[in-house]
Amino acid sequence: MITIAINGYGNLGRGVEKAISKNDDLELAVVFTRRDPSTVKTLGAPVAHVDTMAEWADTVDVCINCGGSATDLEEQGPAAARLFNTVDSFDTHSKIPTYFAAVDEAAKAAGHVSLISTGWDPGLFSMLRVLGDAVLPDGASTTFWGPGVSQGHSDAIRRIEGVVDARQYTLPVESTVHAVKNGEEVELTTRSMHTRACYVAAEEGADLERIKREIVEMPNYFADYDTTVTFISAEELAAEHSGLPHGGTVIRRGTTSEGVHESIGFELALESNPEFTGSVLTAMARAVARKAARGESGARTVFDVSLSELSAKTPEELRAHWL
């Protein structure tokens, strides 16, 4: 049995909790929270304040850091790596080398294994991009995201004056996806690849034209995209847009000889982004426990993990039935 701690009990932490219950060889030992533990209701596991984490060092094999933001993880990652083997979903791409170095130092000093930046992107999508590049080096990879909810973009809309609530969907442009899959000439720009659809509940009497303008002209978030804004009631928003679906596609197209093309496609269609991300983190926790049991230490990424480390099945089972 591999015992797991969940560090942070938001959407992702709850996703990990559900994922652990789907795996017979994994057991949830404790949930760490910054809140008053008596106010946190899990599906059964004990709850402890994050300040008491060190007391659990001997009972927990792997701590899954579910901090909701890059800021959380920059502190949380190295701190947890001193106490436990860890897994996290650090996703600020430009800071990954610095973060890796900080976690690597903490993990090595403590003799732990810490797998950073996993989930589905970074995570499974990264794995498939490297697989595509290794197998078809004379080629190009393209990633499309969505259809799915972007929480960062939804939050950006919510900060506009007069907005009560909002939900933003990122949508791949299907004709562009189709063209890339078929190797047709197509210009790949921010605008040609994705559109953004916003569902907004505004305060009564708010200036809807101004809100719409502020959204579609917002730099970085919306200005470079074709963006649609639909005003709906707060009730409809809650009723019809409460899910957190997401997904996307990685396409690798390459040439193996003059005029001969091969195409690799990887697609995720997720009804719950946090539950699926939690499922990936949970499988990675198994790989981390196995690496630690073999005496490895230091920071790792998804590129360092083999499928036999990830799978609950034995190497003999995998060879006999899964090749």
Added chain:
Amino acid sequence: MITIAINGYGNLGRGVEKAISKNDDLELAVVFTRRDPSTVKTLGAPVAHVDTMAEWADTVDVCINCGGSATDLEEQGPAAARLFNTVDSFDTHSKIPTYFAAVDEAAKAAGHVSLISTGWDPGLFSMLRVLGDAVLPDGASTTFWGPGVSQGHSDAIRRIEGVVDARQYTLPVESTVHAVKNGEEVELTTRSMHTRACYVAAEEGADLERIKREIVEMPNYFADYDTTVTFISAEELAAEHSGLPHGGTVIRRGTTSEGVHESIGFELALESNPEFTGSVLTAMARAVARKAARGESGARTVFDVSLSELSAKTPEELRAHWL
């Protein structure tokens, strides 16, 4: 530089040769053949008779066994593992555990690493099936093959009296693929998943009705499928059906909590089955060379390989640009 030998120069061997030319860190040292070496024309590499293989033991890092049949590889695999690190595409599923044990013994005794049963199925499809099972344990995997040419089925038709030449395409039933992707209730049987389309050139005056009947009623190969037979001229067969396209889809659909479904899809669309298979074997040769350089020995499968072993890029590059 990693130096490679190609053992067997048929379609697959030529695919490996082209793949090596696409990788700057790999170099083709020699092609081994059972034919008279003077009759074999490569793209530039020297050709040596297979009986002289042992003389190349010190110059070759990895030998890629491209034997065209399971019978070849059952002998070739352990024999080559005594002399070199090896990679092969052994694909007789029921014999994999026995074959693994034989290669493992030979490789361990000689201090070599031998990766067996790679390509795309077994190979990449196997990897994706294990990935799907590890991430979504409460779910099911379905594999569809095609559209693509099955050489075994084409050969079976060619053995029928009165047949000059034939080409058989395996086709996934699109409505069934669609239903599986969308989680709709659908019966998965041999007949509901794939159809077979046969293009046949017959001898002049041959009994076409008899040939057609012998095809569609052939046990194991065709009787359990909806099979179409189209008679065309030998010229048209050569002109329109000389390629070896293939591909397929692995779909993993799983449940992460009550009523919440997630779907992972992996799709290959290959204009040349042997060139793509050769590309996979070539990338795996890099992983084998790295494992050997670290002092590993014994038989391995795709489940034991990490993406950083497979990639030509350094771990630092991968973390900075590919996560």
